[in-house]
Amino acid sequence: MSSHGQHAFIAPGQGDVRSPCPALNTLANHGYINRSGKGISASSLIDSLTTIYHLSSPLATTLVAGGFLSCCTGDIGEGISLDALAAHNKIEHDASLVHDDALPGAKFAPTQVNQTLVNKLLDTYPDGLGINDLAEARWSREMMLLQEKKPKLNVVHEEIGHGEVALTWLLMKDNTNVVKAKTLRQWYGVETFPETYVIPTEEISLEMARTVSAEIGRIMKRHS
Known part of the structure; x- marks a missing residue:
């Protein structure tokens, strides 16, 4: 894998979105998926998880399908935005090791570390x-x-x-x-x-x- 050139680390900028998951955010920060964190297709997620993290296809597909089915609120064909994965008590949950809990009544949890x-x-x-x-x-x-x-x-x-x-x-x-x-x-x-x-x-x-x-x-x- 490469962490240089087109895959150099770039912190998210204004308008970019991120998830509560460091694995996915890292992929975005290095440009292995859309750096904006928006409109990410299921196929690009599965490809990155299998290629960069060497997850098996069944494991990567299970994780991605769970995210799309639980958190994607629009047309699945248009992809998913990483911040959709912060929907509280879908996949995201309280007691994260490095994220704050969702505020009472909040629909989404914090994504900032x-x-x-x-x-x-x-x-x-x-x-x-x-x-x-x-x-x-x-x-x-x-x-x-x-x-x-x-x-x-x-x-x-x-x-x-x-x-x-x-x-x-x-x-x-x-x-x-x-x-x-x-x-x-x-x-x-x-x-x-x-x-x-x-x-x-x-x-x-x-x-x-x-x-x-x-x-x-x-x-x-x-x-x-």
Whole structure:
């Protein structure tokens, strides 16, 4: 992959839109999908997910279909805008690791990264995060909902949360199976490809993602 030339990092400008997902925002910031974040076709999303992140076609298709079916409010043939994926409690959910919760009654959640949450996450895990750490971080954020007297995540959004950190681990782990703090700061905090990122040599399958996601869930239950 290339992060230079036509695929150099460019932060979103005025009128550009982004989602709550660092993986998709990074693709837009590097021009692998429309830099504006608007009118993105299902085929271009699937192609980028399989090419740049080496997700299997079934996994990429499942993720993209879920986004379109849940959040696309117009003609599917015209594509989707990334900010549509911020529709609250569709795919997006409270207790994001690095985004604020949706305001009460809001139809859409914030898409801007909360750098205070990024700093807190990385200060807690300065040596990076393995599977156990990612599970603990998710559990801690979900416990904050109870402390703030907000509704607990439902089962569907709990599973989505497990899946998000599972993909983070599968995509960004190093050869010690740890996602380094610097890697997360660049991907979560800046929404750019980390300096150390290389396309995974092993295709990330739907079954692989499900297995790691289930393990995240089991670890979180042990914390509870």
